[in-house]
Amino acid sequence: MSFMSFVHDPHTQLARRAFIGQSGLLLSGAAIALMAGRDALAKGHEAGASDARILNTALGAELEAVAAYQVGAESGLLEKSVLDLAVVFQGHHKEHADLLAKTIQTLGGKPVEPKDKYMFPVDTLKTQADVLAFAAMLEKGAVSAYLGAVPVFDNRDLSKAAASILGDEAMHWAVLRHALGQDPVPSAFVA
Amino acid sequence: MEGGCALVWLSATPPALADGDVLRGEGIYTRCLACHALNYNRTGPKHCGLFGRPAGSVPDFVYSEAMKHSDIVWNEESLNQFLTAPLTAVPGTSMGYAGIPDAQERADLIVYLKKANDSAVCTKK
Numbered sequence: 001m002s003f004m005s006f007v008h009d010p011h012t013q014l015a016r017r018a019f020i021g022q023s024g025l026l027l028s029g030a031a032i033a034l035m036a037g038r039d040a041l042a043k044g045h046e047a048g049a050s051d052a053r054i055l056n057t058a059l060g061a062e063l064e065a066v067a068a069y070q071v072g073a074e075s076g077l078l079e080k081s082v083l084d085l086a087v088v089f090q091g092h093h094k095e096h097a098d099l100l101a102k103t104i105q106t107l108g109g110k111p112v113e114p115k116d117k118y119m120f121p122v123d124t125l126k127t128q129a130d131v132l133a134f135a136a137m138l139e140k141g142a143v144s145a146y147l148g149a150v151p152v153f154d155n156r157d158l159s160k161a162a163a164s165i166l167g168d169e170a171m172h173w174a175v176l177r178h179a180l181g182q183d184p185v186p187s188a189f190v191a
Numbered sequence: 192m193e194g195g196c197a198l199v200w201l202s203a204t205p206p207a208l209a210d211g212d213v214l215r216g217e218g219i220y221t222r223c224l225a226c227h228a229l230n231y232n233r234t235g236p237k238h239c240g241l242f243g244r245p246a247g248s249v250p251d252f253v254y255s256e257a258m259k260h261s262d263i264v265w266n267e268e269s270l271n272q273f274l275t276a277p278l279t280a281v282p283g284t285s286m287g288y289a290g291i292p293d294a295q296e297r298a299d300l301i302v303y304l305k306k307a308n309d310s311a312v313c314t315k316k
Contacts, residue, residue, distance in 0.1 A: 053255070053283070053285055053287060055287075056285070057226070057234060057286065057287045058287070060226075060234040061225045061226050061233075064233060064234060118233075119228075119232070137221065137224055138224065138225065140221055140222075140224065141221060141222065141224030141226070142225040144221070144222035144225065145222075145225035145226060145288065148222075148287075148288035148289045148290070149287050149288060149289070151289045152278055152288070191219075
């Protein structure tokens, strides 16, 4: 039985909760979102459609982030340790994108596809610091975007999943700021 | 949906627009940078050419049906209203963002967008 089918089978809900609790997935954004998508279907089409639309916008941004990290990784400007970090962060964005796409499908929506081509300000990326600053800018924007999305989901479990992703993006942003020699956590709140 | 959208737009009371600060607005604009850029389309449409532009009209950008049929022309007042609560102003918009409830922050952002639209980033051919 796949995880998806396990999550979606209403007859396994008790076992599902036990599985999640025992496997350390209690706070997993993936588990939360997939289950939330299923629950949203039961709430009605309009709520699900609205949530799917919000998730699709987030998916578009995540796919762009994956492409942006690829540009950075292939720039030849990153030293090995920074390159390794960028690849890890890119992997996180891929995981976010996969989760969002699956949840959109669960909600009955059609996930957006990666664009054939993305525009990035590559002419301004001349040094490792330029690449890090560009990535930091995207991550900060992502934090704000998820923060703005958290309150607008009809399904509050999707808000929780979005908050889980927000936390990851905020960690990326802090690490990138630290790598740039900036205060990694410049304030007590994000906006 | 389209009629409902226009109804929501026209029936809402426009919030007052405060005096904005460009520098603060530039900082607030960083919140938009997951999806928007000034001079090229991303997940959201570019902001160069925003003022006076009918909503949903940037070529080569795929808008929601709701935005395409919103009958909005972007100016200080319409931006102020939309940014307050995008999903309320245009139900069905793809901009799944709660909005900027603080009037001063909206004013700062709008005055920055106006300044940026007059900058070389937006005016160079």
